Each structure stands twice: as C-alpha cells, then as structure tokens.
Amino acid sequence: xxxxxxxxxxxxxxxxxxxxxxxxxxxxxxxxxxxxxxxxxxxxxxxxxxxxxxxxxxxxxxxxxxxxxxxxxxxxxxxxxxxxxxxxxxxxxxxxxxxxxxxxxxxxxxxxx
Amino acid sequence: xxxxxxxxxxxxxxxxxxxxxxxxxxxxxxxxxxxxxxxxxxxxxxxxxxxxxxxxxxxxxxxxxxxxxxxxxxxxxxxxxxxxxxxxxxxxxxxxxxxxxxxxxxxxxxx
Numbered sequence: 001x002x003x004x005x006x007x008x009x010x011x012x013x014x015x016x017x018x019x020x021x022x023x024x025x026x027x028x029x030x031x032x033x034x035x036x037x038x039x040x041x042x043x044x045x046x047x048x049x050x051x052x053x054x055x056x057x058x059x060x061x062x063x064x065x066x067x068x069x070x071x072x073x074x075x076x077x078x079x080x081x082x083x084x085x086x087x088x089x090x091x092x093x094x095x096x097x098x099x100x101x102x103x104x105x106x107x108x109x110x111x112x113x
Numbered sequence: 114x115x116x117x118x119x120x121x122x123x124x125x126x127x128x129x130x131x132x133x134x135x136x137x138x139x140x141x142x143x144x145x146x147x148x149x150x151x152x153x154x155x156x157x158x159x160x161x162x163x164x165x166x167x168x169x170x171x172x173x174x175x176x177x178x179x180x181x182x183x184x185x186x187x188x189x190x191x192x193x194x195x196x197x198x199x200x201x202x203x204x205x206x207x208x209x210x211x212x213x214x215x216x217x218x219x220x221x222x223x224x
Contacts, residue, residue, distance in 0.1 A: 033211075043203075059114065107155075
C-alpha cells in the first residue's frame with residue numbers, strides 16, 4: 001500500500017537550534033514535497049524535489065533547507081529555528097506523469113520555544 | 114503568484130443535506146484541480162480531481178469546474194457525520210504536485 005511516513009510526529013525545539021524533519025516514501029514516486037499548514041493559510045509549499053539529489057524552492061523557502069539523498073527520503077532542515085516556524089509540516093510524494101494527486105503523510109507538529 | 118480562495122470558511126449542514134463548497138483561483142493557466150479532505154489529526158487525503166470544464170460525479174460528490182470564470186466547486190449530496198472535516202481546494206498550473214491550496218472550508222454535519 002502506498003505510504004508516506006514522517007518522523008518525528010511531534011517535536012519541541014528551542015529558538016536557534018537545528019531541527020531536521022524526515023520523510024520516507026515507499027511509492028517509488030519521483031517527486032516529493034514539504035508543506036506547512038497554518039490556520040487561515042491552508043498548506044504552503046516550502047521545498048520540493050524531482051528525484052535523488054535535486055531540491056527546488058517552493059513558495060515560502062526562507063529559513064528552510066531540503067535534502068533528497070535517495071528516491072525514498074526527503075528531509076526538511078531548519079538550521080536556526082525561530083518561533084515563527086511553529087507549525088504542522090506535511091510531506092507528500094507524487095508522480096508527475098500520472099496526473100495523480102500527491103499522497104500526504106500524517107504530519108509533524110513542531111513547536112519552537 | 115497564484116491565489117486560491119475558498120468560501121465559506123465554515124459550513125454546518127444536517128445529516129442528509131447538501132453541502133456546497135466554493136473555490137476561486139487567479140491563474141488562468143491552471144490546469145489541475147483537486148479537492149482534499151482532512152480529518153482532525155490526519156494528513157490531507159485526495160477526494161477527487163477535475164481537469165476539464167463541466168461536472169464530474171463520484172458517488173455522493175460532484176465537482177464543477179469553470180476555467181473561464183476561475184471557479185471550481187464541490188457539492189456533497191446526502192451528507193454524513195463522517196463527512197465532517199476540513200476541505201481544501203488545490204490548484205496546479207503545470208507541474209502536477211506543485212499545488213497551491215486554499216485556506217479551507219470546515220464542514221460540520223450534525224445528526
């Protein structure tokens with residue numbers, strides 16, 4: 001069964017600390033995405049990737065880095081976390097050639113204190 | 114930059130009733146349109162897609178698209194309490210997956 005798994009599911013970080021959110025997909029999808037969800041904003045695209053070794057900026061990339069070391073794994077990195085990055089983060093995977101809706105993980109709730 | 118707006122923000126309908134959710138978008142080059150549903154504590158799940166002008170029906174759900182009017186809608190017939198969730202309209206211009214989401218409509222169906 002197609003799956004996108006995120007870890008951790010919950011994270012508390014301190015301001016100025018480094019945070020890494022991980023995502024793993026077993027769908028053999030080429031494309032992967034990181035979104036954040038905030039009340040009143042829906043989901044906003046942070047970074048995405050077309051395949052291993054590639055990362056692209058989305059609509060709100062400032063303060064975030066991404067890494068795609070393999071087809072299956074896509075990480076979101078906050079080098080210097082700030083309270084404004086407190087949010088719920090979702091990873092998704094999709095196959096651009098199939099016109100299929102991206103499949104989302106269950107989310108990571110991040111609190112930066 | 115693409116703007117996607119949804120209305121209403123929240124909607125309360127009785128069990129068995131009709132729920133109508135609206136979405137407007139700003140980019141006339143948009144090609145792919147999805148409705149996602151998100152239950153509390155879960156990730157969004159794709160409900161249905163629509164790519165061509167007109168209506169598309171899947172069970173109790175009907176999506177409508179009018180690209181010239183920059184408008185897409187979702188109608189849920191015979192609403193059930195299990196339909197209570199946050200519904201998102203998501204739009205993509207060219208590359209499927211680079212979705213722009215609306216801010217969502219929270220639907221509550223009461224028995």
